[in-house]
Amino acid sequence: MSKIAFIFPGQGSQYVGMGLELYNSSNTAKNIFSQFNEVLDRNLSGICFEGPEEDLKQTVNTQPGILAVSIAAYSLLKEKTGITPDFVAGHSLGEYAALYAADVVGLEDVIKLVQRRSELMSQAQAGSMTAILGLDDEKLAEMVKKASASGIVSIANYNTPDQTVITGEVKAVEAANQIASELGAKRVIPLPVSGAFHSPLMKNASEQFADHVANFNINNATVPVVTNVDAKPTTEKEEFTAKMVDQIYSSVHWKQSISYMIEQGVDTFIEIGPGKVLSGMVKKISRQTKTYNVTDMATLEEVINALNSQVTV
CATH class of the missing domain: 3.30.70.250 (Malonyl-CoA ACP transacylase, ACP-binding)
Known part of the structure; x- marks a missing residue:
């Protein structure tokens, strides 16, 4: 029996217009974007849908924006298929969408966590x-x-x-x-960035983030999350608390995470969120894998049809 992993993109996958079709086609997506706007107390959906690009490229908008699109796309996929993946993983910021998909954190909490993470990473020492x-x-x-x-x-x-x-x-x-x-x-x-993300220069930001994470209710995962810091599956809430902090200044072990999931029998990767960056990476790690992406209603239908054909075969 083949296994499926859901993977979620990180910073760099954003583009003006992302999520707009999902928003216009679905009350589920509309409600998710509305909650982001409410919790952040600003019109994040407007920046995602209309830009300008300079605003969207600011880390404090990019990170919650990509998270919003990823969670909206994930929620629609879940709503229409009911499928539970064998693993979830996300690239850097994308790990937070994976944590949401694995029920480690609720919607309001994951928004607040990423809001603070993006602020601290923006303010950290230049590099x-x-x-x-x-x-x-x-x-x-x-x-x-x-x-x-x-x-x-x-x-x-x-x-x-x-x-x-x-x-x-x-x-x-x-x-x-x-x-x-x-x-x-x-x-x-x-690369056109002014920060030294995932480096020791982020240590101070991670220490401040640790104080923030301590205020949140973190749960055990319902699906194993293959985490960036060590490319290992995690389900225990105590580990997530530590890894969220460490991830800010640690290397993202993406190729190792994908290789681990393939070793465990995963042959289908569904990238959920804007763009196809991760799908391209997966193919470079193993051409034997099947990759799909869910970024709008058309790709959502493609994935539903592909999953249905896999099940019937």
Whole structure:
């Protein structure tokens, strides 16, 4: 019997207009966006649907915006299919949609958690990030070790076997970029961000976030959540509390998380939320997998039909 995982995208998947069709087609989606607007006390749905892009790109809008679209799309999929996945996972911010899907946190709480997370990450010490293509783990470790002589630099995201994102202080990341090229990287792509997400520079933000997380009711998961910090399945509420805090300054072990789920028998990945970034990553990790995405009503129908055909076969 094949197994299914729901995966949820992170920052970078946003685009102006995301979620609008879901909102216009469904009272369920409408109610979710309304709750986001109410809890955040601002017109988040307007920024998602109409922009401008400069506003949507601000972390304090991007993170809750992607979360809103992901939860709306997930809720419609659940409503129409009743399907329970074997695992859930999310890339960075996307882990919060996964926590919601696994009943670890309720809607109002997950909105407030991501609101505070986005504020703290925006306010954290400046830095930079770069995507490195074509270096294996051994050469990446060598690059980080050498570049660390120039300051703080570390791995932010292990995305695919071929793509890794580094993060840290500007001078150290610049040094790492040069070293990566010397070690034979296919491409070195500086990313248009001013933060050093998932780096030790986020430690202070994570400590402040720990104080915030302590105020919330965290539950055991109804579905295993494969978490970013260690690519392991988690169901215990105490572990989630710690991992939410650690995730802010720790590496995102995405390729390891997908590989783990494949080892456990998952052959179908459904990306839920804006864009197709994660689906592309999954295919680069294993071409044997089936990937689908739910981002609007048309893709929702495609996934429902695909799931029905799998069940009948």
